[in-house]
Amino acid sequence: MDFPNIAETTRLERLALPAGRVSMVLDTDTYNEIDDQFAMVYALLSPEHADVEAIYAAPFHNARSDGPEDGMEKSYDEILRLLERLNRDHEGFVHKGARSYLPAPDEPAVSPAAEELIARAMQPRDGLLYVLAIGAITNVASAILMEPAIIERIAVVWLASHPLDWPTTREFNLGQDVWGARVVLDCGVPLVLIPCKNVAEHLRTTVPELRDAIQGRNSISDFLFETFCGYHDDHFAWSKVVWDISTVAWLVNPSWVPTALVHSPILTDQVTWSRDINRHFIRIATDCRRDPIFADLFRKLQSIGS
Numbered sequence: 001m002d003f004p005n006i007a008e009t010t011r012l013e014r015l016a017l018p019a020g021r022v023s024m025v026l027d028t029d030t031y032n033e034i035d036d037q038f039a040m041v042y043a044l045l046s047p048e049h050a051d052v053e054a055i056y057a058a059p060f061h062n063a064r065s066d067g068p069e070d071g072m073e074k075s076y077d078e079i080l081r082l083l084e085r086l087n088r089d090h091e092g093f094v095h096k097g098a099r100s101y102l103p104a105p106d107e108p109a110v111s112p113a114a115e116e117l118i119a120r121a122m123q124p125r126d127g128l129l130y131v132l133a134i135g136a137i138t139n140v141a142s143a144i145l146m147e148p149a150i151i152e153r154i155a156v157v158w159l160a161s162h163p164l165d166w167p168t169t170r171e172f173n174l175g176q177d178v179w180g181a182r183v184v185l186d187c188g189v190p191l192v193l194i195p196c197k198n199v200a201e202h203l204r205t206t207v208p209e210l211r212d213a214i215q216g217r218n219s220i221s222d223f224l225f226e227t228f229c230g231y232h233d234d235h236f237a238w239s240k241v242v243w244d245i246s247t248v249a250w251l252v253n254p255s256w257v258p259t260a261l262v263h264s265p266i267l268t269d270q271v272t273w274s275r276d277i278n279r280h281f282i283r284i285a286t287d288c289r290r291d292p293i294f295a296d297l298f299r300k301l302q303s304i305g306s
Helices: 008-014 035-044 068-085 112-121 138-146 148-152 172-176 178-186 207-213 219-230 245-252 290-302
Strands: 022-028 050-057 094-096 129-133 154-159 191-194 204-206 239-241 259-263 281-285
Touching: 008 281, 022 035, 022 112, 035 050, 035 068, 035 219, 035 245, 035 290, 050 068, 050 112, 050 245, 068 094, 068 219, 094 112, 112 129, 112 138, 112 148, 129 138, 129 245, 138 148, 138 178, 154 245, 172 178, 191 245, 204 207, 207 219, 207 290, 219 290, 245 290
Parallel strands: 022 050, 022 129, 050 094, 129 154, 154 191, 191 281
Antiparallel strands: 204 239, 259 281
């Protein structure tokens, strides 16, 4: 597969830290866990920083689904439930994604979401379209394979993988679609990668904190609180990582999610990282400042209806 050759100076310009209000779409396996719900609401409650133009349901397969297609359908339904509580219309805004992962390294999993992403990315606009991906990267990789020209018009912010010095990078989002991950890492698209271990992992909260900060404030806050509590039976001395809000936080205030420029790593067959200094640059997050991120999210949830 031949991809457009982006000059490194141009790519670095497109990897500059976001400032002001940007256009974005969200690609989410919303029913997979409980963090996607928080991230989706956080994005929609941050209009001063992010204009959410579309939401795509991503495939997933774990104990909460019978397979990737079922996971995508359940995620689509969960997106609609969240929008209903936010009094947002879903028509023309939410799109179903892939029903499988990439079937081959250079073969896309065609879906309404991938087709919509291509059409949206190719529209004339000032600036980049940010693609926030918080699940398997199938929809985004498929769109790139279907229309490689979009890599000159988008920047991808992906919550996935582990740090480059970690012995393995086999985590849920990346490990579901290794071929899709390689497309995004290899094609040259401007990419901001937010690892899980020791980075997004800092974004932990607890039932007592959520009870004090958001419970009883409004319908969507209660939905998030109840979903969080329902994830685990014993809440004593228990905390839970809300991984996916890291992507939105980077758009809202990049200093809350510090990043460094590195050469795009090579994803091996063993799902480990290999390094090559001749590869193009990406950004990779090195930390998440937990307190200001949750403070911003909680204040925005508290402001609903006030």
